[in-house]
Amino acid sequence: MNKVEEAIAQRAANPDWWRGAVIYQVYPRSYQDSTGDGVGDIAGITARLDHIASLGVDALWISPFFKSPMKDFGYDVSDYRDVDPMFGSLADFDALIDRAHDLGLKVLIDLVLSHTSDQHPWFKESRKDHTNPKADWYVWADAKPTGAPPNNWLSIFGGSAWQWDGGRMQYYLHNFLTSQPDLNFHCPAVQDELLRVAEFWLERGVDGFRLDTINFYVHDAELRDNPALDPALRNDQTAPAVNPYNWQEHLYDKSRPENLAFLKRLRAVMKPYGAAAVGEVGDAQLGLEILGQYTAGDDMMNMCYAFELLAKDMPTAGYVADTMHRVERVAADGWACWAFSNHDVPRHISRWNLSEEAARAYVVLMMCLRGSACLYQGEELGLPEADVAFEDLQDPYGIEFWPEFKGRDGCRTPMVWDAGVHGGFSHGNEARPWLPVSADHLPKAVAEQEGDPEAMLAHYRRAIALRRAHAVLAKGAQEIEAQGDLLVIRRSGQGGEVLALFNLGDGRVSHAVEAGWAPLPEAAGLGAAAPTGGKVDLGSWGFALLGR
Structure with a gap:
């Protein structure tokens, strides 16, 4: 092997x-x-x-x-x-x-x-004429009678999403730079x-x-x-x-x-x-x-x-x-x-x-x-x-x-x-x-x-x-709610449960924690808060990581 x-x-x-x-x-x-x-x-x-x-x-x-x-x-x-x-x-x-x-x-x-790229051999061939083997590999379209582009589509990089090609006498589509012609997935x-x-x-x-x-x-x-x-x-x-x-x-x-x-x-x-x-x-x-x-x-x-x-x-x-x-x-x-x-x-x-x-x-x-x-x-x-x-x-x-x-x-x-x-x-x-x-x-x-x-x-x-230590965080189910600046996340399954609390603000928040929840082994090393007296108090940007 x-x-x-x-x-x-x-x-x-x-x-x-x-x-x-x-x-x-x-x-x-x-x-x-x-x-x-x-x-x-x-x-x-x-x-x-x-x-x-x-x-x-x-x-x-x-x-x-x-x-x-x-x-x-x-x-x-x-x-x-x-x-x-x-x-x-x-x-x-x-x-x-x-x-x-x-x-x-x-x-x-x-x-x-x-x-x-417009330097790709596929595009170089496609732009030659209307009959070559790759003629329809890119998005080509005729101009409007006024010479304007086929429609109003815009490029993410600015301006029209259409670029005129004098060889084929048609426009080609580019959602990004003019040097990035779009492939035709209808082909x-x-x-x-x-x-x-x-x-x-x-x-x-x-x-x-x-x-x-x-x-x-x-x-x-x-x-x-x-x-x-x-x-x-x-x-x-x-x-x-x-x-x-x-x-x-x-x-x-x-x-x-x-x-x-x-x-x-x-x-x-x-x-x-x-x-x-x-x-x-x-x-x-x-x-x-x-x-x-x-x-x-x-x-x-x-x-x-x-x-x-x-x-x-x-x-x-x-x-x-x-x-x-x-x-x-x-x-x-x-x-x-x-x-x-x-x-x-x-x-x-x-x-x-x-x-x-x-x-x-x-x-x-x-x-x-x-x-x-x-x-x-x-x-x-x-x-x-x-x-x-x-x-x-x-x-x-x-x-x-x-x-x-x-x-x-x-x-x-x-x-x-x-x-x-x-x-x-x-x-x-x-x-x-x-x-x-x-x-x-x-x-x-x-x-x-x-x-x-x-x-x-x-x-x-x-x-x-x-x-990596808790499969429930990678693959478990999730319940989540916000209480002001407090974000409460409950993850379950994969043989475990995790309660994660985050204060996403500058003030102080607290959250009641029922019996049975205890800090995860990794919590202290991350600077997480621990519950006391049946609740968790979190200062600005504080968090707690509990399991059971």
Whole structure:
């Protein structure tokens, strides 16, 4: 039995390994530069896998590393079956898989199936004329008699979602950059080829996929206009508030019911490998409803990446409870994957202006919520959003909407491993990192926190260990309610019961506790309060973790 077969056998022995898992997101450009060229790479990730394993997480998700012109930093793929030379080689990736599996870590890779780069050979052929073998592999449409685009669809990155091509004398659809043409999922050959792409990586030993923009795959074949959205319903969960993308109700350009059939085909490809998928649902109005559709039953996706806790405003006790109640209503048979930070939003320490006490409370809360959890690199260090000057910006999104929206570079700056040159991201005086290392991050580097039992890094390790020690927190049922700033979570099943109380405010709260509840063994190490006299008193951002 080779290593890939061994990994498949291990997943088969625990087919629900993903349910309640803690997943650590790695942004390859910014994790570790092993060559001194200023850009992180696959070999650099492999060199740092011991750190990831030391956190106690179950898996890592690696953002795209495929061959790409890097107009959107890897989310514009020009070859799905190869590693971009910037990041290394397929041999480097195979070595990463082997080492991760040796450490007990699963590996999810970020598949970008809704669109490709305009430099992909498929698009180069498709745009030649109307009769080539790949003529319908992308979404092409004639102009209106006035020469205007076919409809009113907008791009998340600004402007029309249609770009004129003088060769074909037609418009092509791009939900993101003009250099990211959308694939046509109404073409059976496109679906077949993308399923073969998934199989290629499964054969190399990956444990599953994070599926970028999963609800953007299929568009309305009739190209109907989107209606206007009631201004009262607008929010900036999918696109920044300065972008009129938020002014439409996106009925026809994404989240189409025809998408479900493809997702079932994809899951069928994954099942023999015991692989799991987490789909990113980009929809500000119906995200949780779509999550429910895409993860219901055992023939769809395993879980979907929810945006509700990636919101701009700090989640209050009421908001968290309401969100979980909504999940119960619209996704009772599904499974969510929660995150506070990722590569697309400002780091939550800064986004919510958290004190250290609040930041510590929120990660423990994450470990107590029903669902899987995603942590973003550097989150375990308590890193704030980096301040990146305009002249250092790389993100086309930020450059387009500056200064009202500064883009995504502030959360993508290099990981800090020590307080030395370039934060240990690149060693010595090699090439300047692709984004500047934040001086504010250096005192929080891994080496500065390692060995300190009071550091944020140690707190994250203890919080993750709490979840791993109690199966009920990973997979159990959940009851949740808010009483002002007090969030009350009851988890049950899997051979245990947990009562978790969180004061998500600056005042003091108390909660009566019936006899039989006692602090969990891990509670004191996390700084949790203990009951006295039949109740728990919690100061600002305090919490209690009880079991019976």
